[in-house]
Amino acid sequence: MDLQLKSRRALVTGSSSGIGEAIARMLAEEGAAVVVHGRNRERAEKVAADIGAAGVAIGDLSTDAAAAAVDAEARVALGGSVEILINNAGGSSTGNTSKTPIEITADDFVSNYHANMLAAVRLCRLAVPAMIAAKFGRVINVSSAVAVQPNNMGADYSGAKSALNNYTVSLAGSLKGVGVTVNTLSPGIIMVDGLLRFGRQKFGDPEMSFEEVSNRFAAEKVFEMPPVGRLGLPRELALVACMLASPLSGFVTGANYRVDGGQVRSLN
Numbered sequence: 713m714d715l716q717l718k719s720r721r722a723l724v725t726g727s728s729s730g731i732g733e734a735i736a737r738m739l740a741e742e743g744a745a746v747v748v749h750g751r752n753r754e755r756a757e758k759v760a761a762d763i764g765a766a767g768v769a770i771g772d773l774s775t776d777a778a779a780a781a782v783d784a785e786a787r788v789a790l791g792g793s794v795e796i797l798i799n800n801a802g803g804s805s806t807g808n809t810s811k812t813p814i815e816i817t818a819d820d821f822v823s824n825y826h827a828n829m830l831a832a833v834r835l836c837r838l839a840v841p842a843m844i845a846a847k848f849g850r851v852i853n854v855s856s857a858v859a860v861q862p863n864n865m866g867a868d869y870s871g872a873k874s875a876l877n878n879y880t881v882s883l884a885g886s887l888k889g890v891g892v893t894v895n896t897l898s899p900g901i902i903m904v905d906g907l908l909r910f911g912r913q914k915f916g917d918p919e920m921s922f923e924e925v926s927n928r929f930a931a932e933k934v935f936e937m938p939p940v941g942r943l944g945l946p947r948e949l950a951l952v953a954c955m956l957a958s959p960l961s962g963f964v965t966g967a968n969y970r971v972d973g974g975q976v977r978s979l980n
Contacts, residue, residue: 719743719745727759728750728751734947746766747767748767749770793843793846855968859873952969
């Protein structure tokens with residue numbers, strides 16, 4: 713199927729590795745002009761060269777000024793405004809995945825809110841007005857399964873992702889009849905590079921593949937596996953992201969697309 717993404721202008725934040733890289737790669741494969749974003753120029757430029765991207769935008773998104781600089785660099789590389797915005801940058805900014813809510817400080821909550829919620833807000837404020845003017849735009853906010861099914865640990869991260877889900881619905885509802893859709897993509901446990909390195913180290917084999925590490929994780933119950941019995945792959949999220957980015961998805965907005973292997977057992 714032709715997703716009609718050829719020559720569409722896309723910015724994928726946090727795309728110098730992991731899920732963001734997979735999304736940027738698949739958008740480029742579909743013919744979109746893609747800007748790779750990250751904080752490390754060398755890594756971002758390596759990915760950009762590998763996928764044939766339009767360019768890179770470097771910087772964090774922790775302030776309005778920093779986000780504006782990233783948006784400006786992306787516009788120059790794309791030769792126009794952003795039509796497809798993938799807000800993927802984030803992750804736990806504090807590493808509190810093993811801390812209880814009582815152990816996590818208020819500053820930790822603020823840090824994760826900036827990294828996972830306000831970074832998306834800043835870029836939406838910059839990109840969406842031009843989408844409205846053009847009567848076409850796609851915003852995809854990458855959230856997490858823990859936004860709707862939180863763990864006992866990492867409440868600062870899951871809380872920020874819950875706020876991002878809420879923001880997605882509010883923004884989508886405010887953009888009536890303007891051709892701009894806003895949706896959330898919620899991964900479960902995905903075999904990103906960090907998990908691959910962890911698995912290779914844990915199992916003592918530096919050559920193990922993604923699939924082999926995932927199978928060992930399942931066999932040794934390192935993680936609680938979702939109903940599909942394995943961890944997800946970044947490309948599987950990219951497939952859904954490209955579908956939501958397509959002009960063919962104009963009737964889909966304000967939705968939360970879970971790509972979690974059945975990890976979340978609730979209706980939402």
